[in-house]
Amino acid sequence: MLTERQKQILLAIIDDYIISAEPVGSRTVSKKKGVGYSAATIRNEMADLEEMGFLEQPHTSAGRIPSQKGYRFYVDHLLTPYMWTKEDLLALHKHYSMRIDRVEQAIQHTTSILSKMTNYMTMILGPTISENNLKHLQIVPLFDRSAVSILVTDTGHVHQHRVTFPEGVSLSTIEKLVNLLNHRLTGVPISKMKEVVARELSDELMRYVDHYEKLTELVDQILQTEQDTQRVYTSGATRMLEQPEFRDVEKMKSLLDLMEKNETIIQLLRPESSGVQVRIGQEIRLEEINDCSIITASYTIHGEPVGTIGVLGPTRMDYGRVISLIDFLAKDFSKRLSTLYDGE
Amino acid sequence: MLTERQKQILLAIIDDYIISAEPVGSRTVSKKKGVGYSAATIRNEMADLEEMGFLEQPHTSAGRIPSQKGYRFYVDHLLTPYMWTKEDLLALHKHYSMRIDRVEQAIQHTTSILSKMTNYMTMILGPTISENNLKHLQIVPLFDRSAVSILVTDTGHVHQHRVTFPEGVSLSTIEKLVNLLNHRLTGVPISKMKEVVARELSDELMRYVDHYEKLTELVDQILQTEQDTQRVYTSGATRMLEQPEFRDVEKMKSLLDLMEKNETIIQLLRPESSGVQVRIGQEIRLEEINDCSIITASYTIHGEPVGTIGVLGPTRMDYGRVISLIDFLAKDFSKRLSTLYDGE
DNA sequence: TTTTAGCACTCGAGGTAGTGGAGTGCTAAC
DNA sequence: GTTAGCACTCCACTACCTCGAGTGCTAAAA
Numbered sequence: 001m002l003t004e005r006q007k008q009i010l011l012a013i014i015d016d017y018i019i020s021a022e023p024v025g026s027r028t029v030s031k032k033k034g035v036g037y038s039a040a041t042i043r044n045e046m047a048d049l050e051e052m053g054f055l056e057q058p059h060t061s062a063g064r065i066p067s068q069k070g071y072r073f074y075v076d077h078l079l080t081p082y083m084w085t086k087e088d089l090l091a092l093h094k095h096y097s098m099r100i101d102r103v104e105q106a107i108q109h110t111t112s113i114l115s116k117m118t119n120y121m122t123m124i125l126g127p128t129i130s131e132n133n134l135k136h137l138q139i140v141p142l143f144d145r146s147a148v149s150i151l152v153t154d155t156g157h158v159h160q161h162r163v164t165f166p167e168g169v170s171l172s173t174i175e176k177l178v179n180l181l182n183h184r185l186t187g188v189p190i191s192k193m194k195e196v197v198a199r200e201l202s203d204e205l206m207r208y209v210d211h212y213e214k215l216t217e218l219v220d221q222i223l224q225t226e227q228d229t230q231r232v233y234t235s236g237a238t239r240m241l242e243q244p245e246f247r248d249v250e251k252m253k254s255l256l257d258l259m260e261k262n263e264t265i266i267q268l269l270r271p272e273s274s275g276v277q278v279r280i281g282q283e284i285r286l287e288e289i290n291d292c293s294i295i296t297a298s299y300t301i302h303g304e305p306v307g308t309i310g311v312l313g314p315t316r317m318d319y320g321r322v323i324s325l326i327d328f329l330a331k332d333f334s335k336r337l338s339t340l341y342d343g344e
Numbered sequence: 345m346l347t348e349r350q351k352q353i354l355l356a357i358i359d360d361y362i363i364s365a366e367p368v369g370s371r372t373v374s375k376k377k378g379v380g381y382s383a384a385t386i387r388n389e390m391a392d393l394e395e396m397g398f399l400e401q402p403h404t405s406a407g408r409i410p411s412q413k414g415y416r417f418y419v420d421h422l423l424t425p426y427m428w429t430k431e432d433l434l435a436l437h438k439h440y441s442m443r444i445d446r447v448e449q450a451i452q453h454t455t456s457i458l459s460k461m462t463n464y465m466t467m468i469l470g471p472t473i474s475e476n477n478l479k480h481l482q483i484v485p486l487f488d489r490s491a492v493s494i495l496v497t498d499t500g501h502v503h504q505h506r507v508t509f510p511e512g513v514s515l516s517t518i519e520k521l522v523n524l525l526n527h528r529l530t531g532v533p534i535s536k537m538k539e540v541v542a543r544e545l546s547d548e549l550m551r552y553v554d555h556y557e558k559l560t561e562l563v564d565q566i567l568q569t570e571q572d573t574q575r576v577y578t579s580g581a582t583r584m585l586e587q588p589e590f591r592d593v594e595k596m597k598s599l600l601d602l603m604e605k606n607e608t609i610i611q612l613l614r615p616e617s618s619g620v621q622v623r624i625g626q627e628i629r630l631e632e633i634n635d636c637s638i639i640t641a642s643y644t645i646h647g648e649p650v651g652t653i654g655v656l657g658p659t660r661m662d663y664g665r666v667i668s669l670i671d672f673l674a675k676d677f678s679k680r681l682s683t684l685y686d687g688e
Numbered sequence: 689t690t691t692t693a694g695c696a697c698t699c700g701a702g703g704t705a706g707t708g709g710a711g712t713g714c715t716a717a718c
Numbered sequence: 719g720t721t722a723g724c725a726c727t728c729c730a731c732t733a734c735c736t737c738g739a740g741t742g743c744t745a746a747a748a
Binding site for chain 1: 690691692693694697698699700
Binding site for chain 2: 136140142155161236249253256
């Protein structure tokens with residue numbers, strides 16, 4: 001579809017534009033080493049590339065900038081593996097000096113590293129617990145009929161929420177109930193608990209415990225976990241202000257507005273496939289960030305994907321570097337989490 | 345110190361400037377109703393006010409703007425109680441339609457209301473648990489020597505963290521230990537737990553349990569709560585972009601940078617006294633926000649102050665409105681929390 | 689046929705007056 | 719003590735100009 005020369009020119013233009021954020025002219029390209037053609041030749045090719053939709057021209061007498069199609073082609077076919085620089089490794093090493101012993105801390109730390117090293121915005125979708133198995137369930141009565149319900153998973157996650165006892169049910173009944181639930185639900189995935197109760201336990205419950213009808217509601221309350229929407233961590237919104245395309249206040253505003261809506265971020269980060277994923281501009285299907293790209297990778301615990309790491313930057317993003325960084329960090333983060341979850 | 349007329353003029357200028365964000369000229373002031381003097385008279389008074397440091401002039405042929413001293417005087421002596429408008433009440437009402445049943449949700453909701461209604465940035469320092477009393481303590485072993493330690497307070501807060509058992513200590517020993525701790529620490533304020541253990545329990549522990557030396561470290565781990573720095577909630581960073589003084593990218597950047605540093609915010613919100621507190625410009629002692637003001641109020645649970653609500657805006661802030669809103673919301677939030685903590 | 693040199697043309701960025709208006713300070717009259 | 723009048727200041731805005739980077743096209747060179 002594209003001749004070797006055209007690819008070479010496209011590559012040169014994008015590489016240059018990613019650094020300079022300025023339209024790239026034919027002369028600039030022809031002077032790059034490795035390109036043995038005159039500006040006029042380049043001009044002809046550039047006109048062709050524009051016709052095919054890989055390049056765009058802000059106005060007649062300006063150079064060319066890559067179009068979305070151009071970036072897509074670049075990411076799919078032209079990108080060469082990023083070479084880590086000494087500075088990168090040094091920076092990574094520096095960040096790794098601190099000891100991490102809590103999941104939250106690990107997440108925050110990772111977002112911060114990523115945004116510092118890329119200079120773009122970073123988002124992490126915290127791990128879901130729904131696929132983890134119940135380790136322990138407990139009710140701590142507080143006063144009157146109010147209590148806290150605590151679910152602990154085998155990964156060490158603690159989920160808590162308020163519950164209210166139904167009227168006229170004794171504490172000992174509730175204790176019995178909790179014991180039963182504990183006995184039967186330990187080892188069951190959080191997401192399947194309700195199902196198991198409905199299928200296997202309702203008969204038994206009815207026999208074992210008084211006030212069955214009143215208690216079903218309580219059981220529902222206890223097993224409620226969805227209200228805990230996945231937590232979102234972001235970092236480096238400021239960094240975007242350093243990108244020339246966000247020197248514009250309006251653009252920055254719409255970006256920040258977006259970032260305050262957790263649901264949108266969750267939407268953006270929900271993985272469509274495993275591995276590193278690149279969405280460019282309108283591929284994101286979100287008007288506000290038409291000229292941004294998002295690179296995501298999911299991280300795993302013991303091989304199971306549980307959350308996502310994402311970097312959001314202008315379409316003119318250093319794809320090579322970000323992809324390699326995010327890939328590395330997602331893997332590293334997975335490893336860290338897995339050890340955290342295994343104890344030391 | 346100031347004549348009545350000077351006060352009147354200062355008030356008029358500040359009121360005008362708060363709305364327009366433009367230097368106020370003598371003509372504008374003299375045309376305000378209630379002011380019966382000509383522009384020339386006003387000009388004389390304005391020159392005096394400037395000499396005394398209450399006003400400033402951006403350049404010779406511009407109007408006057410209030411200085412920090414001017415705002416301070418305004419807040420201390422000229423501010424009249426804010427009259428709630430119909431829109432305010434309507435907006436408040438609208439926001440109150442949703443049901444809240446988790447503390448976090450209540451906090452987030454309150455920040456969001458406050459930032460929406462003021463159009464400034466809002467910050468809330470989450471409640472501390474250190475003054476609450478222990479209700480229940482529990483260890484859930486996960487695998488090998490790793491476990492989760494869970495502390496529940498009488499207010500229903502759950503604090504959790506990872507602990508590692510010392511080598512060569514049996515589970516039953518640990519169980520004994522936990523029972524003992526539970527028995528003796530229930531009802532003790534979180535912040536005093538370690539003290540109580542040191543004073544009252546060390547002897548008993550030594551007698552009761554084997555491996556005393558090994559266990560002290562575990563006890564320390566279990567009772568560790570400080571690592572949980574107070575959580576900070578913010579909302580409405582975007583709103584600042586609507587303020588003319590933050591149309592400047594650099595300024596916005598330094599503000600956002602600040603907001604990503606939790607410790608700084610905690611510092612800013614740590615209350616110096618109870619009640620609504622206004623800090624103007626350099627009174628904040630933070631270079632980055634020399635031209636901002638912060639209004640804070642602490643909220644309480646059953647009368648005990650446990651956290652802070654704060655609004656950050658340009659020095660040209662609608663003090664009256666914000667003070668009245670923050671006062672109202674802090675009280676309302678306290679009430680909500682108190683009921684949340686009491687059960688239904 | 690492909691590449692390159694040359695040239696006229698385009699268009700935006702940035703610099704330089706010039707103008708209008710809002711506001712001031714001062715003086716002198718009320 | 720207050721106000722009208724007036725000269726003066728300074729910013730914001732516009733219009734205009736110039737410069738230079740970059741283009742497309744044509745015709746010559748390879």
